[in-house]
Amino acid sequence: MEPETLFDAVGRERAEAGAPLAARMRPRTLDEVVGQAKLRRPGSPLRRLVEAAPGSRAVPASVILWGPPGTGKTTLAHVVARSTDRVFRELSAINAGVKEVRAVIDSARRELGMSGRETLLFLDEIHRFSKAQQDSLLPAVENRWVTLIAATTENPYFSVISPLLSRSLLLTLEPLDDADVATLVDRALVAPQGLADSVTLDGEARAQLLRLAGGDARKALTALEAAAGAARDQGFGSVTAEVLAQALDRAAVRYDRDGDQHYDVASALIKSIRGSDVDAALHYLARMIEAGEDPRFIARRLVISASEDIGLADPTALPTAVAAMQAVSFLGWPEARITLAQAAIALALAPKSNAAIKAIDAALADVRAGSAGPVPLHLRDGHYKGAAKLGHAQGYVYPHDLPGAVAAQQYAPDAVHGKRYYNPTRHGIEERYADRVEKIRALLAGESSGPRPGSGQPKPDDGAGPA
Secondary structure (H helix, E strand, O other), X not given: OOOOOHHHHHHHHHHHHOOOHHHHOOOOOHHHOOOOHHHHOOOOHHHHHHHOOOOOOOOOOEEEEEOOOOOOHHHHHHHHHHHOOOEEEEEXXXXXXXXXXXXXXXXXXXXHHHOOOOEEEEEEOHHHOOHHHHHOOHHHHHOOXXXXXXXXXXXXXXXXXXXXXXXXXXXXXXXXXXXXXXXXXXXXXXXXXXXXXXXXEOHHHXXXXXXXXXXXXXXXXXXHHHHHHXXXXXXXXXXXXXXXXXXXXOOOOOOOOOOHHHXXXXXXXXXXXXXXXXXXXXXXXXXXXXXXXXXXXXXXXXXXXXXXXXXXXXXXXXXXXXXXXXXHXXXXXXXXXXXXXXXXXXXXXXXXXXXXXXXHHHHHHHHHOOOXXXXXXXXXXXXXXXXXXHOOOOOOOOHHHOHHHOOOOOOOOHHHOXXXXXXXXXXXXXXXXXXXXXXXXHHHOOOOOOOOOOOOOOOOOOXXXXX
């Protein structure tokens, strides 16, 4: 039998102490970390931080780890702490404040003065600290009383104060892929500090576990531990999909992000919004969230729906959807679920109109069929020398010079002159457009008084105004 490594010995002690599986399986060295290959490569800032001697000026005194939940931010902080003889202190911005931070800093200064040992402060969820609370960290970082490692799931350029950000090394953690999470799950099944071969995991359950984890290693190991316990309680030696679902107290979401279900559920979400069924829309949104769907994909679908199915019936729908898309780009799960739900509800309950998509598709159909033709002479660019001799821009009437800012002149080419592409509904705000477009079309056709091309005093085309 091979001798027990330090990693195995410590892991066994953790297991005996009843620590959660995710904590027991936490790597002790950078080489044991799964994923984040760019951060772990030789010569990388993180590796230099791990391998640097205490007090080294080769690395910054502050590091910010930014990434989705379960990607290894806490793990990396522990790896750095173990790499040298540092005192490790851990705080969470959820339940700590300035008082707790100052206590750690005071302790770190005493330790540094008495024994020369540095203190590493790991501050989780730093984005939850106010500006004043973050300010309290600056003296300690500036004077290197502590080595600060701060973790956040939110964009630090929005959530961390500039003075702290400028003094920090920002490291971005990428979401783990299914292969990374599978490696951790397989390791936990056999490791002495893990489940130590007490159960096996069948193929369907393994696939389901990876799907539900959605790239979150902590979530995967927590679910595995619960399922293993449920299997042992029932006298089973293997974790099945049914046991996993029972252990997690949730139904297995039949959803393949790379297969038909991906498109079927996305289609159902959009069609439910189009049909104004807000409850069905929220159901399909929840299924996509539980399946670990990329929130940016969902947001993009909502932006499309805002124009395709709502349009000018509610002009606020598109800004709402775009705002949601921008928000989820720096929120991520789980907070993104709230933003997406807000947008989906607004879109589902908005008045509906597909007039915009019908209008552009009809115009495209004519163009593709060859109905184009030359631009009318009076609309052509006339600000260059010689344009007047060609008749360009001659007789163009500047609409702003007229009451109502509508000039009775031809804009479309002869091939499609008089063609009506936009046919507004009378739903919601679009009713206003329906009334206005008929009046404007009548004016453009000269059915009321107003100058025509070549009459009155046309706006000179000198390049300063519209050409």
